[in-house]
Amino acid sequence: MTTTTVTAAVARNTGDPLTIEELQLDALRPDEVRVRMVATGVCHTDAIVRDGIYPTPLPAVLGHEGAGVVEAIGDEITTVQVGDHVVLSAAYCGHCRQCRSGRMAYCEHLFEEDFGGHRHDGSTALSSGGTPISSHFFGQSSFATYANVVETSVVKVDREAPLATLAPLGCGLQTGAGAVLNDLRPEPGTSLVVFGTGAVGSAAIMAARVAGCTTVVAVDLHDSRLELATRIGATHTVNAGTVDVVDELKKITNGDGVNYAIDTTAVPAVLRQAAESLSIRGTLALVGAAAPGTEVNFEIGASLVKGWTFKTIIQGSSVPQVFIPRLVELWKQGRFPFDTLIRNYSLDDINAAFADSADGSTIKPVVVF
Structure with a gap:
C-alpha cells in the first residue's frame, strides 16, 4: 500500500x-x-x-x-x-x-x-x-x-x-453563531446574554447583533475579554468577579431579565446564574463541553410559573455545508x-x-x- x-x-x-x-x-x-x-x-x-x-x-x-x-x-x-x-x-x-x-x-x-x-x-x-x-x-x-x-x-x-x-x-465559531442563528433565532429587539467570551461566546455575541438583538450582554471574569466583546457587538458587559451577575442583568433589562442566555462555560454555578437571570418565558442554551457526569441543580418551585426553556445545543445545530458559507459571507460583509x-x-x-x-x-x- x-x-x-x-x-x-x-x-x-x-x-x-x-x-x-x-x-x-x-x-x-x-x-x-x-x-x-x-x-x-x-x-x-x-x-x-x-x-x-x-x-x-x-x-x-x-x-x-x-x-x-x-x-x-x-x-x-x-x-x-x-x-x-x-x-x-x-x-x-x-x-x-x-x-x-x-x-x-x-x-x-x-x-x-x-x-x-x-x-x-x-x-x-x-x-x-x-x-x-x-x-x-x-x-x-x-x-x-x-x-x-x-x-x-x-x-x-x-x-x-x-x-x-x-x-x-x-467548530467553535459555528457552535456559537449557530446557537443563535440556527437554533434560538431571537426576535429583533430582544435581549441576549453570553456567559464566557472565548471563541464560542464571542461568535454568539456577533451573531446576536446579526439577528437584531438590541441588548447583548457579555459576562466574563477578564476585563480584556469584555473590552473585545464590546468591540465585536456587546452593548453591555458584566465582570462576574466584581458584581452580582443576576442583579446586574436585571438592572440592564429594567427588571425583566434576559430573553435568551447562552452558557459556554459548563460550570454548574454559572449555569445556575444564567437560569436565574432569565425573563418570563426565557430560554437558556447550554453549549459548553463538560466532563461526563457533570450535573446542575435548578430551582423548580417558584421558577415553574416562569415558563423557562432549558436546552442543549451541539455544533450550533448546523448543517456545515450550508452554514459555514453563510458565515463567510457575513464576514465579507463586515457583520461577523x-x-x-x-x-x-x-x-x-x-x-x-x-x-x-x-x-x-x-x-x-x-x-x-
Missing part, C-alpha cells in the same frame, strides 16, 4: 504536551478526500480529548477545525474537486434518522463518527513505524500537514477568502468580524497555542502550516 509521509502533532499520553512527529498517511479510500492543510484552529475539545475526558484512543492526531486545498479525491466523492478550497467540520453518518431530517449536528452516531479514532472498518489512516495512530478525529485529524478526510466533514468555500482565517469556522479573535502559531508552537487558549491570553489560536 502506498503511503505518504506527513508531519503531525501527536497526542501520545493523557495530559502530556503534543509531540511533533513524522507519520505515514495511508492510501486514499474511495469515500475520502485528500486535503493539504493550510491551517487549523485549536479548540477546547482538542484539549479535553488530550486530557482523557472524552474517549478517543491515544495516541492520536487531533484537530477538527482544518482548512486547506483538495489534492485528490476518491472515486465515490461528488461534492468537491481537486483544487477546491475547503473548511473541515464535524463528521456525520448521513443516513440515520437525524441526518435524514437535516439535523446533522445530532447524528445518532456522533461519538463513533467524531471521536472513534478510526474508519468504519476499524482501520486508521495514520501510523508510526507500522503502529496505528488514531485518525479521523471529527472525520479529519487536522493537526497534520495532510489528511484523508471523510466527505461529510468537507465544506467547499470561496477561493478568494484566506484559508488561514476561515479555519476556526469548522471573527478574524479579530485569531492569533497565529506554527505547528512547532502548538503546545503554546493550547496554553495561551487555556489561560485566556488568546481567544482563538490558529496553527498555520
